Amino acid sequence: NAGVMQNPRHLVRRRGQEARLRCSPMKGHSHVYWYRQLPEEGLKFMVYLQKENIIDESGMPKERFSAEFPKEGPSILRIQQVVRGDSAAYFCASSGTQNTEAFFGQGTRLTVV
Amino acid sequence: KNEVEQSPQNLTAQEGEFITINCSYSVGISALHWLQQHPGGGIVSLFMLSSGKKKHGRLIATINIQEKHSSLHITASHPRDSAVYICAVRSGGGADGLTFGKGTHLIIQP
Numbered sequence: 001n002a003g004v005m006q007n008p009r010h011l012v013r014r015r016g017q018e019a020r021l022r023c024s025p026m027k028g029h030s031h032v033y034w035y036r037q038l039p040e041e042g043l044k045f046m047v048y049l050q051k052e053n054i055i056d057e058s059g060m061p062k063e064r065f066s067a068e069f070p071k072e073g074p075s076i077l078r079i080q081q082v083v084r085g086d087s088a089a090y091f092c093a094s095s096g097t098q099n100t101e102a103f104f105g106q107g108t109r110l111t112v113v
Numbered sequence: 114k115n116e117v118e119q120s121p122q123n124l125t126a127q128e129g130e131f132i133t134i135n136c137s138y139s140v141g142i143s144a145l146h147w148l149q150q151h152p153g154g155g156i157v158s159l160f161m162l163s164s165g166k167k168k169h170g171r172l173i174a175t176i177n178i179q180e181k182h183s184s185l186h187i188t189a190s191h192p193r194d195s196a197v198y199i200c201a202v203r204s205g206g207g208a209d210g211l212t213f214g215k216g217t218h219l220i221i222q223p
Binding site: 035043046047059091100101102104105107 | 156212215216
């Protein structure tokens with residue numbers, strides 16, 4: 001039973017490009033959370049999704065960021081027109097139900113140059 | 114909004130010492146998590162607690178709901194325990210993501 005899989009592990013983008021981060025939850029998990037860890041800062045909640053639904057996006061920046069979790073396939077965190085301040089580690093976690101233990105992926109480290 | 118405070122921020126100890134990391138939060142929760150992160154690495158979930166105490170190997174986690182406080186203990190510490198330990202809480206409603214402490218940087222010297 002594979003754990004939470006995130007890809008790519010490292011992503012370099014030039015300013016203005018788009019970044020797509022993928023997260024495949026653990027088998028049987030339908031709850032996905034995205035978190036961001038800025039350099040020298042703690043983790044911050046971004047968005048909580050269930051299959052085909054965004055449950056809570058209160059932590060998402062209002063512009064350029066979007067997330068989806070389609071019926072088939074991984075969850076995608078999309079950042080349009082990236083800026084240097086988007087450079088961070090983005091972690092995905094999944095759980096089987098809302099209040100059970102969440103398992104984290106290895107993260108995607110985004111560098112904007 | 115829940116505020117999560119961890120102490121100490123940094124801790125250096127000698128191999129074999131008993132380690133305690135503390136976490137306090139401000140608002141009622143449905144669960145508290147202890148996580149471990151190695152430099153440049155992923156995040157590993159160590160414990161999820163809603164009451165009492167849990168033990169796994171040399172790690173022990175306790176929570177006092179009335180005091181809004183949790184502790185993570187490491188017995189017989191080893192250099193491989195060197196990592197950042199993060200406390201995170203899910204608020205009582207349970208409908209949102211975790212709120213994290215800033216983490217405790219632990220270094221165990223041989």
